[in-house]
Amino acid sequence: MTPINHPRRRFLQTMGATGVLAVAGCLEGDASEESNEAETDQNEGGDDGLPPAETPDIETIAADPTDVPDPVDWNEPRTHEWHIQTEEHVAEIEPGVTTRFMTFEGQVPGPFYRCRVGDTIRLTFDVPEEYNADLHNIDFHAVYGPGGGAVDTTIAPGEGEETIEFTTKYPGAHIYHCAPGNHDQHISLGMFGTILVEPEGGLPEVDREFYLGQHELYLDGETGEDGHHTFDFDEAATENPTYVLFNGEVGRFADGGEEGPLHAEVGETVRVFWCNGGPNLLSGPHPIGNVWSKWYRDGDVLSDPAQYVEGSAVPAGVTAIGEMEMEVPGPITLVDHALSRVVQKGLIAHIDVEGEPNPDVFNPDPEP
Amino acid sequence: MTHTRRRTLEVATTASITALAGCLGGRDAIRRGGDDGDPGSPEGSSGDGTLGDPAAAVEVTVVTRPSPQFEPGLVHVEPGGTVRWLVEGPRHDVTAYHSDVDRPQRVPDGTDAFESGLLREGHEFEHTFDDPGVYDYVDTRRLCGSHEALGAVGRVVVGWPELETEPALEHDVSGLPSRAETVMAAYDERTREALAEV
Numbered sequence: 146m147t148p149i150n151h152p153r154r155r156f157l158q159t160m161g162a163t164g165v166l167a168v169a170g171c172l173e174g175d176a177s178e179e180s181n182e183a184e185t186d187q188n189e190g191g192d193d194g195l196p197p198a199e200t201p202d203i204e205t206i207a208a209d210p211t212d213v214p215d216p217v218d219w220n221e222p223r224t225h226e227w228h229i230q231t232e233e234h235v236a237e238i239e240p241g242v243t244t245r246f247m248t249f250e251g252q253v254p255g256p257f258y259r260c261r262v263g264d265t266i267r268l269t270f271d272v273p274e275e276y277n278a279d280l281h282n283i284d285f286h287a288v289y290g291p292g293g294g295a296v297d298t299t300i301a302p303g304e305g306e307e308t309i310e311f312t313t314k315y316p317g318a319h320i321y322h323c324a325p326g327n328h329d330q331h332i333s334l335g336m337f338g339t340i341l342v343e344p345e346g347g348l349p350e351v352d353r354e355f356y357l358g359q360h361e362l363y364l365d366g367e368t369g370e371d372g373h374h375t376f377d378f379d380e381a382a383t384e385n386p387t388y389v390l391f392n393g394e395v396g397r398f399a400d401g402g403e404e405g406p407l408h409a410e411v412g413e414t415v416r417v418f419w420c421n422g423g424p425n426l427l428s429g430p431h432p433i434g435n436v437w438s439k440w441y442r443d444g445d446v447l448s449d450p451a452q453y454v455e456g457s458a459v460p461a462g463v464t465a466i467g468e469m470e471m472e473v474p475g476p477i478t479l480v481d482h483a484l485s486r487v488v489q490k491g492l493i494a495h496i497d498v499e500g501e502p503n504p505d506v507f508n509p510d511p512e513p
Numbered sequence: 514m515t516h517t518r519r520r521t522l523e524v525a526t527t528a529s530i531t532a533l534a535g536c537l538g539g540r541d542a543i544r545r546g547g548d549d550g551d552p553g554s555p556e557g558s559s560g561d562g563t564l565g566d567p568a569a570a571v572e573v574t575v576v577t578r579p580s581p582q583f584e585p586g587l588v589h590v591e592p593g594g595t596v597r598w599l600v601e602g603p604r605h606d607v608t609a610y611h612s613d614v615d616r617p618q619r620v621p622d623g624t625d626a627f628e629s630g631l632l633r634e635g636h637e638f639e640h641t642f643d644d645p646g647v648y649d650y651v652d653t654r655r656l657c658g659s660h661e662a663l664g665a666v667g668r669v670v671v672g673w674p675e676l677e678t679e680p681a682l683e684h685d686v687s688g689l690p691s692r693a694e695t696v697m698a699a700y701d702e703r704t705r706e707a708l709a710e711v
Binding site: 181292295296378 | 578657692
């Protein structure tokens, strides 16, 4: 996820009917002069419409679903040094529709962190003034401690980095997220991700792993409305999202999307880490054309996984793990089976499975 | 959520009853601070309530966005002056850093604690400060972290106290969590500068 410009480029918006006030703050200085709040209240302001879409300052906000660290291959506790910085970026949700995302490391979801139970993490956290207008912190659900680390990582832009150290005492896939008071805003706009703490014996070996982050955007415009959208606290309070997405973009990893489908091959076992940032909605993950042959409910990796489940319930703030067997070629569609979110709100990804047909399992054209 | 402003009068058990005097008369005389964060001040007052320019009454907004904090966080009133806190957002409070409420003592010794209890959107709280001194306070509400850790701390300077004997400045800010320490350290610096100039 490489920003197009370093340092951030300033964007002058065309002054629209809404009388955007942001220009003065955009002429010089850094991100702290930008605002994550709407300049005017679109809901109360009548039909003045949105300000024009802003020029993205990053090519895409979406994390690469294949960017998953290798499995743990060590047998004794070790210490990791992790550096995480927050970055706010203007990016496209779909063509012509922009918002200012909040991220860990410039991507949604934040990076996938992987370690082994008993490992010690020395985390350095930063909120650089160059990239941030708001204060941020990080709350790991894998951490025993105040706010899961949030209390001691709270930083306003430019205040300088903080370091904490924690030992992972329990295994599982866990969410991490920003906890700044307005949790719903920051998580909605992208500040969530997964930390996987592997058990002592590790997870079963698979052929391929994918990592997807589901979340809702609550915005002041309509779904698909051209222009620059801003987070809408009222829509969040009523849990009425403008978009429900994987990785901050409409269908990026689906047919016709900017990146296109993910790839797997017949005969493989594929594992999906389904990170539901929320901030609010319960997800019902289902692989259309396949089944979760193993399902690690709520990211629990110690209990025996459920078997052959079509779907399950993943609450906001939970990463669950599913595994599929690639028995036949063809597309698998990953959806939240609350399908209005798929049909109308943008949540969809495909895995194209390539390989030899397996007519014993599925035959699209049997002999008469 | 109600937008009706309800007056929340502090419980007067331990608090000085003289605080009520400031509550009864001042309301209409107080105007809201400007968008630049300057506190409001009553008509005819000598000061505007910014540090170095004490007012008879000031108003502080307790905001939720972009993050919980007091605006302005540092105000200056005359002895007998009143501070009114107005709440924007669902859950906040105004609590003195006072040992009586299990906080580090960061108000003048011998003064009573002030404590608003939970304040919801549109509610307000007032306190009158009779004795010169430096009074630190905090929003104690919690979710993952506390509003305190997010930096929601404030200071009321009353009159022109001798800073050497003020618990607020005697005590090391490093005992405060996370951003409370950062924000309070900045208040200390500004307070020393402003009160040393005179």
